[in-house]
Amino acid sequence: MSHDWPLWEVFVRTKGGLSHRHFGSVHAPDAELALRHARDTYTRRQEGVSIWVVPSAAIVASDPEQAGELFEPAADKIYRHPTFYDIPDEVKHI
Amino acid sequence: MATASPVDAPPVDARHDYLLRLGDDSLILGQRLGEWCGHAPVLEVDLSLANLSLDLIGQATHLLEEAGAGDGDKLAFHRDVLDFRNCLLVEQPNGDFARTMARHLLFSTWQHMLFQRLARSSDRFLVEFASKAVKEVAYHRELSSEWVIRLGDGTEESAQRMTEGLDWNWRFVPELFEVDETLQALIDRRIAPDPREFEDEYRSAIAAVLAEAKLEGPADQRPILGGRRGHHSEHLGHVLAVMQFLPRTYPDATW
Numbered sequence: 001m002s003h004d005w006p007l008w009e010v011f012v013r014t015k016g017g018l019s020h021r022h023f024g025s026v027h028a029p030d031a032e033l034a035l036r037h038a039r040d041t042y043t044r045r046q047e048g049v050s051i052w053v054v055p056s057a058a059i060v061a062s063d064p065e066q067a068g069e070l071f072e073p074a075a076d077k078i079y080r081h082p083t084f085y086d087i088p089d090e091v092k093h094i
Numbered sequence: 095m096a097t098a099s100p101v102d103a104p105p106v107d108a109r110h111d112y113l114l115r116l117g118d119d120s121l122i123l124g125q126r127l128g129e130w131c132g133h134a135p136v137l138e139v140d141l142s143l144a145n146l147s148l149d150l151i152g153q154a155t156h157l158l159e160e161a162g163a164g165d166g167d168k169l170a171f172h173r174d175v176l177d178f179r180n181c182l183l184v185e186q187p188n189g190d191f192a193r194t195m196a197r198h199l200l201f202s203t204w205q206h207m208l209f210q211r212l213a214r215s216s217d218r219f220l221v222e223f224a225s226k227a228v229k230e231v232a233y234h235r236e237l238s239s240e241w242v243i244r245l246g247d248g249t250e251e252s253a254q255r256m257t258e259g260l261d262w263n264w265r266f267v268p269e270l271f272e273v274d275e276t277l278q279a280l281i282d283r284r285i286a287p288d289p290r291e292f293e294d295e296y297r298s299a300i301a302a303v304l305a306e307a308k309l310e311g312p313a314d315q316r317p318i319l320g321g322r323r324g325h326h327s328e329h330l331g332h333v334l335a336v337m338q339f340l341p342r343t344y345p346d347a348t349w
Contacts, residue, residue, distance in 0.1 A: 005136075026138050027136060027137075027138055028138065029244065030244075032240060033240060033244070036142065036236075036237055036240065037138040037139075037141075037142065040138070040141045040142045040145045041138060041141050044141075044145060
């Protein structure tokens with residue numbers, strides 16, 4: 001039965017102020033039940049305050065074959081990392 | 095009676111019996127839904143049903159511990175079938191997924207309406223209990239409505255199965271609105287809500303879901319009553335045999 005159901009990607013905001021983060025995926029026949037399945041699968045232990053579900057088919061993904069040209073040029077450019085600043089202790093989630 | 099008790103004195107036996115009724119409803123339905131664990135049509139539904147089950151078992155724990163002065167396990171695992179006070183609806187076999195969802199819609203819609211009112215009881219424990227549990231039950235009601243609508247307004251086979259599921263469970267609905275002497279004593283003291291006050295609202299709510307599901311409501315059948323007095327169907331004994339086997343066979347087992 002689940003083979004007939006589309007796949008949905010699940011994003012959960014774990015608390016106010018944080019971004020939604022990818023948690024996993026669920027099968028469901030439609031958006032409304034996808035939300036409920038996401039709730040029952042991923043937020044049973046108080047992990048969330050908000051859920052998004054997105055049809056997996058709507059995700060546009062980069063091609064792993066292009067990983068070299070997409071990502072490797074960033075590897076040796078240390079000056080792009082803001083690692084030369086002191087971050088105050090009270091700044092979190094940066 | 096020579097000394098009539100004042101109307102606001104708490105009727106201890108009636109309150110105890112009411113806690114058992116509410117607690118046993120949740121316990122037995124929780125156990126029934128637990129039977130789906132590992133057997134549901136798909137993994138996501140397996141988790142949904144286990145979630146509903148755990149909510150219900152949590153409710154049963156609170157209610158039976160209150161009834162048993164802190165020892166809920168004794169009431170859950172060491173009572174025999176005639177001492178259970180749950181309604182007949184919750185002990186009905188799961189059948190297929192459609193029948194389970196039909197049962198859950200019929201029960202959780204009633205339980206939701208009851209708990210909304212129980213949250214305004216004159217009994218402090220019941221107010222605290224119902225204020226928390228009403229949110230769980232609201233979700234149960236929504237989820238089972240969604241499934242009844244999808245199966246009713248689905249394929250020819252799913253509609254047929256949902257129709258049969260509703261037909262099976264329908265005769266156990268009138269018991270939910272029955273008021274006996276015990277319940278009346280608690281209604282008089284504003285401890286328990288009077289279910290007859292929300293029977294019309296219940297019937298319209300179910301009719302609205304069935305209309306959206308494009309299903310005919312089942313024809314009224316001869317009501318079957320008796321669960322609140324311990325007159326159960328043959329099914330409850332089997333539920334208890336599975337549920338109580340371990341603690342009765344190994345009374346000192348811990349885990």
